Amino acid sequence: MLQGISGIYPLADDASRWRHGPETVVAAAAAAGASVVQLRLKSLRDRSALELAQRCRVICSSQQLLLFVNDRFDLAYLAKADGVHLGTDDCPPEAIPAEIRDRLLIGLSTHTSEQVHAAAGRPVDYIGYGPVFGTQSKDSEYKSRGIENLRQAVRAATHPVVAIGGIGLDQAAQVARTGAAAAAVISAISDAPDPKSATLELQAAFSAGQAERRGSG
Numbered sequence: 001m002l003q004g005i006s007g008i009y010p011l012a013d014d015a016s017r018w019r020h021g022p023e024t025v026v027a028a029a030a031a032a033g034a035s036v037v038q039l040r041l042k043s044l045r046d047r048s049a050l051e052l053a054q055r056c057r058v059i060c061s062s063q064q065l066l067l068f069v070n071d072r073f074d075l076a077y078l079a080k081a082d083g084v085h086l087g088t089d090d091c092p093p094e095a096i097p098a099e100i101r102d103r104l105l106i107g108l109s110t111h112t113s114e115q116v117h118a119a120a121g122r123p124v125d126y127i128g129y130g131p132v133f134g135t136q137s138k139d140s141e142y143k144s145r146g147i148e149n150l151r152q153a154v155r156a157a158t159h160p161v162v163a164i165g166g167i168g169l170d171q172a173a174q175v176a177r178t179g180a181a182a183a184a185v186i187s188a189i190s191d192a193p194d195p196k197s198a199t200l201e202l203q204a205a206f207s208a209g210q211a212e213r214r215g216s217g
Helices: 022-031 046-062 073-078 113-121 146-156 172-177 195-216
Strands: 007-013 036-040 066-070 083-086 105-110 126-129 161-163 182-185
Touching (some): 007 195, 022 036, 022 195, 046 066, 066 073, 066 105, 073 083, 146 161, 146 172, 172 182, 172 195, 182 195
Parallel strands (some): 007 182, 036 066, 083 105, 126 161, 161 182
16 A cells, blocks of 8 residues: 555645644644645645645654645645645646656545546556545535445555545544545544544544455455
């Protein structure tokens, strides 16, 4: 599995509506023993975004936590993050200069079976798939995919799959039982009273789902 990416994949969003900001979520992910965290920097100007990513890089480095930056491969590269996650309308992974691609892991969003199949031949390290459930964290032109479509995406994909969209404590085990490598989570951590405890609970639920899948295999 890609560099140990598994379990709960916290998304640290800079939107002001969340109870906890990105640095708090990143620190909670590190303290909870997550394998990866992603910065979603949609509101900050470039200088502030870079400075935030650099501070988060220090937190992640001390805990061997992979740090991804959403959308911006330039910010990911300058902040010495481990990777960049690209949406369907972002810079195509093929267009990223080879010397940068060699240093960054690349995640790519997919929403349909056609996109999942097309990702097989692209220079990416994992794919995101969703929204699996309804989500209020971002606007999406795609309706909820559902667990069965996620399961089919996992079977069809040639890369590890990170599920995203409306995933909380009640859904984490369901996602894990599909064989998805990880579950990306925003509100269930960013809006939790204690983001570290929320991350630990989510990870426990995901691990339980993985164990059920292994037991039924």
